[in-house]
Amino acid sequence: MSVFVDITPDEASASSPPAAAPAGRWRRRLTAAALPLLSVVVFGVVWQLVAASGIWNQTFVPYPSTVWRAFVDVSTTHDGVRGYAGYLLWEHLYMTLRRVFVGVVIGVALGVLLGLVMGSVGWVRSVLEPWLTFIRALPPxxxxxxLVIWLGIDEAPKITLLALAALPPAAVATTAAVVAAPVGLQEAARALGATRTQVIRDVVIPSALPETFTGIRLAVGMAYSSVVAAELFNGIPGIGGLVKDASNYNNTPVVLVGIFAIGFSGLIIDGLLRTAERRAVPWRGKI
Structure with a gap:
């Protein structure tokens, strides 16, 4: 005995997985990858045209090939000369990243702790908020x-400067996130018998984490924007010291190499922070 089941076209299409969905995802991914690459190509073409136009002297706008040769020279040992000022590019970058890392860790740790206190205790926020705004408004x-007068010209003023640059963004973002924590959830937790510490740990901190990560990303950016200033004195090895020293001799290709090194490393670090944020705060935007 055979059984025939009448299935309408709409039901058949609903029961089968849509074939266009994977294709659409791949198309979006290719577009997301192609657009940044296209922007880099356009930038390179415009740069080459501007350099070839002769409007500006090569000292001010060198060819991309000249900058590439400077990158190779700074990254290798050539004609008995090791990199720039005796250090290879990766050694300059390592010293800068080490300073940034230590300064950011100190600044972010103090900023997040300060933000938690300021967001939880109103009078502390009233006392410290003007000082944070004052420090944030100051250029490095x-x-x-x-700091050089107080701490000398070694590592202490550099790390202190980077920590002071990173502290206000982390503190302000954490304070705002703690203040904006859902009052209903806090009252529900207290009604269920939670102590103040438990409310902060289980309600306030999880709700504040997304904005805190945003503050951390801003803090890293502020520290990076201050790194050249931090390495003005005794900054070699270091990318900021390399840029300053090269600028003293109008060595624009090496200056551009240093700028690109700071920018590309900053992009990588920001990407790592975004990845860490997605893993640590999967509920962002879902509550």
Whole structure:
């Protein structure tokens, strides 16, 4: 005995997996990868055209090939000369990243802790918020020379400057996130018998984490924007010291190599932070 089941076209299409969905995902991924690559190509073409136009002297706008040769020279030993000022590019970059890492860790740790306290205790926020705004408004060079007078020209003023640059963004973002924590959830937790510490640990901190990560990313960016200032004195090895020293001799190709090194390493670090944020805060945007 045979059984025939009448299936309408709409039911058949609903029961079978859509074939266009994987294709659409791949198309979006290819577009997301192609657009940044296209922007780099366009930038390179425009740069080459501007350099070839002769409007500006090669000292000001060198050819991309000249910058590439400078990158190779700084990264290798050539004609008995090792990199730039006796250090290879990766050694300059390593010293800069080490300083940034230590400064950011100190600044972010203090900033997040300060933000938790300021967000939880109103009078502490009233006392410290103007000082944070004051420090955030200061350009790094405004107090770097004072740090040099106080701490010397070794690593201490550089790391202190980077920590001071990273602290306000982390503190402000954490404070705002803690203040904006859902009051209903906090009251529900207290109604169920949770202590103040438990409310902060189980309700406030998880709800504040997404904005705190945003503050951390901003803090890293502020520290990176201050790294050249931090390495003004005794900054070699270091990318900031390399850029400053090369600028003293109008060595624009090496200056551009240093700028690109800082920018590309910053992009990589920001990508790592975004990945860590997605893994640590999977509930962002879902509550």
């Amino acid at each position: 060079l405004a107090y770097f020379f004072l």
